[in-house]
Amino acid sequence: MRKLSICTALFSLALCGILNAEESMSMNAADKAMYAEMLENNPAAMDVAEGEELFNALIGQEAYAKMLGIKVKDLPVTVAGFPRLVKAAGKVVTLSQSLQMAAADQGKAIPKLESKEMVKMSAYVKSLANDKKINIDVKANKQMQEMVALGQKIFEERRGGRGLSCNSCHSADIVGSRLRMQALPDLGSSETASAATWPAYRMTQSAMVTLDKRMQQCMKNALLAELPLGSKEMVGLEVYVAHKAKGNPMQIPGLKR
Ligand code: HEC
Incomplete structure (x- = not known):
């Protein structure tokens, strides 16, 4: 009898352990599920869509490509190589800095690097390169x-x-x-x-x-x-x-x- 109760105690301890492990595993699973769900439905997608509108109003793909000295069709592969030497700047610049240059070219107010507008625009312009591989060339010049x-x-x-x-x-x-x-x-x-x-x-x-x-x-x-x-x-x-x-x-x- 006594033996049995020890056994029961041990058994429930072990079970408890298993349950706890399972609980934390299902927590992980829940976290993973939330992550997967957010990945499907990334809340930042809205920011990127707003960035597209802001970019088109301020600069547009034609003017941006022209400032970079490339064709519009080459924007994705070029975007996938930032930071890069931009001839018009005479130095290596980030994508956001290149957007500032393009805005200045258009005679528009230059958005600050930390502004919400710039964050959204830079995300949109980077997204033009989605699925292209990062091709930064640190030996280019x-x-x-x-x-x-x-x-x-x-x-x-x-x-x-x-x-x-x-x-x-x-x-x-x-x-x-x-x-x-x-x-x-x-x-x-x-x-x-x-x-x-x-x-x-x-x-x-x-x-x-x-x-x-x-x-x-x-x-x-x-x-x-x-x-x-x-x-x-x-x-x-x-x-x-x-x-x-x-x-x-x-x-x-x-x-x-
Ligand atoms: C004391 C340790 C520590 C130091 C020092 C540190 N980091 Fe980190 N960094 C972390 C941790 C931890 C994370 C991941 C945090 C998380 O899970 O969100 C991280 C995340 C990052 C990420 C994001 C990774 C991703 O998810 O894409 C970047 C980029 C980064 N660090 C750059 C830097 C740079 C640049 C420096 C130096 C200026 C630096 N870190 C110094 C601990 C450190």
Whole structure:
């Protein structure tokens, strides 16, 4: 009898364990289901649609292609290679900066990099390249070579109060390990492919966020001085991060935690 009750206790403990495991597994499944559902129905799709309207009113594909010195039909493949040397700028610029240039060409007010309008427009223009592979060419010219070197330096430089670099958390030998429950992502892996998936809807912020803003958020969390949007350093960092994800197909807008 006594033996039996111990057995029952042990049995229910074990069962309890199984149930708990099942419960947490079904939680995971629920999370996954929500993610899949949001992926089908990415809330940022509306922002991208608004971005299309804003872009067409401010610039339009013809004028944008002309400013870049290309044909309209080559926009997708060109867009998949940003940041890039734009002749009219005489330097390497991000896609958002190229939109500022095109707006100026049209005699329009230049949208600020951090403005909602710019975030939406840049997402729309990037989405023109969807399914095209990132084709950034960091050897294309002297300017690109300089920018990728600058980006790598910033990525690997230990800064701030904790002496961390981007590489401290995003280097090949550490990725996959966890920081406060969050997996440390390899920015260039096909799973993460940051440069191909931002602007993305950030579920934790209920808003669409650009890649440079996302990088600023990491700087803030890791107590690194935030590099300003559009600065040479930030553009270099974007070149380096885009180069890591080269060959991955663009999927804009992404969906992130
Ligand atoms: C202390 C560790 C840490 C440091 C330092 C750090 N990051 Fe991160 N980073 C993370 C974590 C953790 C995530 C994923 C968070 C999540 O799951 O949303 C992340 C996410 C990202 C992402 C988004 C990945 C995706 O989903 O596409 C980018 C881009 C990024 N980091 C860039 C940087 C850059 C650039 C730096 C250096 C300026 C940097 N990070 C420094 C921990 C760090």
